[in-house]
Amino acid sequence: MEQIEGLAWIRIMYAYPTYLTDKLIQTMAKSSKICRYLDLPLQHASDTVLRRMNRRGNRDDYLRLVEKLRQSIPGITLRTSFIVGFPGETEAEFQELLDFMSQVRFGRAGVFVYSCEEDTAAARMTGQVPEDIKNERWERAMELQREISLDNNRGKAxxxxxxxxxxxxxxxxxxxxxxxxxxGVDGKVFFKANRNVNCGDFVRVLIKDASWYDLNGELAE
Known part of the structure; x- marks a missing residue:
């Protein structure tokens, strides 16, 4: 794909963290076409919740991976997704997730409320979290991520x-x-242009200000 003429950006989505190899990281770092962006679906940051989810990673693994990615690919934007209200999730375990989010400060993050699906292993677990608690935790996690996103975006001015x-x-x-x-999942850049630009063009934009998810600017050319 690196050799395809006219192909400018290659984006890697949903990279399962335990299968992310050093070779792939170095390939991304050396590539002129692979976007400095990676979607890592971590799901949670409490080791006990991750074990109940049957996930192979743990908090320390994830922290080391994030550090390696940021050192190897300066300027990389990391996206992730989390689930709140998984069966058995305690307030302390949820707080571990919030602490992790505050520490890592992901550029992009989606937070989802656990949904009990019939005939799944999780549906048969004890300790199903009440809907009102799940929704309250979702709002707290989203509010934290909105603050992080706004701070990150304002830093681009x-x-x-x-x-x-x-x-x-x-x-x-x-x-x-x-x-x-x-x-479909991330924000956009809205910019003012003093000339016509066409869909599919690559242009340079000076960022002036930002909101939670979007950037605002003007054509720099």
């Missing part, structure tokens, strides 16, 4: 970034994505 144009939004306002934004 003054930077000039490459944006893949996706179309016009309103008048001279266009929208697009950076290599840090996957379609």
């Amino acid at each position: 003054g930077e000039t970034v490459t944006v893949l144009v996706e179309g016009a939004k309103d008048g001279d306002i266009y929208e697009g994505r950076t290599e840090s934004d996957a379609p």
Whole structure:
């Protein structure tokens, strides 16, 4: 894929953390086309919850992996997903997740409420968490991630970034994505342009301000 002419960005999604090899990390680091972006579905950060989920990783493994990725690929954006309210999850275990999120400060994170599915191993577990507690934990985790995302995005003010144009939004306002934004799950860049730009163009945009998930700027060319 590296040799395909006209292919600018390659994005790796849903990279199961225990199968992420040093070879793949080094390939990403050396590539001129693989986006500095990785989706790592960690699901939780409490070792006891991860064992109940039958996940192979643990908190320390995840911390070492994040450190390795950030050292090997400077500027990489890490996305993850978490589940709150898994059967047996205690307040202390949930707090472990919040502490982990605060420590790692993922660029992108989705938080989902555990849904009991019939005829699954988790559905047969004791300690099913009440819906009101699951929803309250979801809101707390999302609020934390919104704060982290806003802080991360505001830190980009003054930077000039490459944006893949996706179309016009309103008048001279266009929208697009950076290599840090996957379609359908991440935010966008909204920018003002003093000339016409076309869908599919790559342009340079000066970031002026930000919201929780989106960046705002103006054409830098």
